[in-house]
Amino acid sequence: MPRLTGRLVVASHNAGKVREIAALLAPLGVEAVSAAALGLPEPDETETSFAGNAALKARAAAAASGLPALADDSGLEVFALGGEPGIYSARWAGPEKNFGAAMKRVADELDVRQAKDRGARFVCALALAAPGGGVEVFEGEARGTIVWPPRGDRGFGYDPVFEPEGHARTFGEMSHDEKLPLTHRARAFEKLLAALR
DSSP, X not given: OOOOOSEEEEOOOOHHHHHHHHHHHGGGTOEEEETTTTTOOOOOOOOSSHHHHHHHHHHHHHHHHSSOEEEEEEEEEEGGGTTOBGXXXXXXXXXXXXXXXXXXXXXXXXXXXXXXXXEEEEEEXXXXXXXXXXXXXXXXXXXXXXXXXXXXXXXXXXXXXXXXXXXXXXXXXXOHXXXXXXXXXHHHHHHHHHHHO
């Protein structure tokens, strides 16, 4: 497994993801630099799972930068929609990354199916890759409920329609510090840190 020291590439062009991952890395004294800041291209996500896409992105960033790379592939799975949008969560937002439209599509699909079950989960696969090609993947989830209309303007992506289990506010209504420990990303990160120990 690559050692987490010095600089590490966060293989993402999503500013919200980079901010969350950098915050999780900060206590380790690791300097996180985004793929966007290094001008690295975004590889096509051609795998059929979160783990597969995370590994693909981490390997590409490690090879291009010569640094260890950490990639996240994550998304929202809505149970009544058969797990959609799943690995296509960002694509539901379209090329303009319009998550307002993506959240509306989730709500509309639930209405069309007259779904009483509003259960959902955010899933995160974190892949840590060495410049030489080795990669390890760690997965985490956060379960909750889809709400409509959206609540809150914090966070990013589907956060305003996701109310985590045991809470009465959506991720979009929580401060960064409140939300972060409850996330799928933090739970995947806990597994990564356990492996590093």
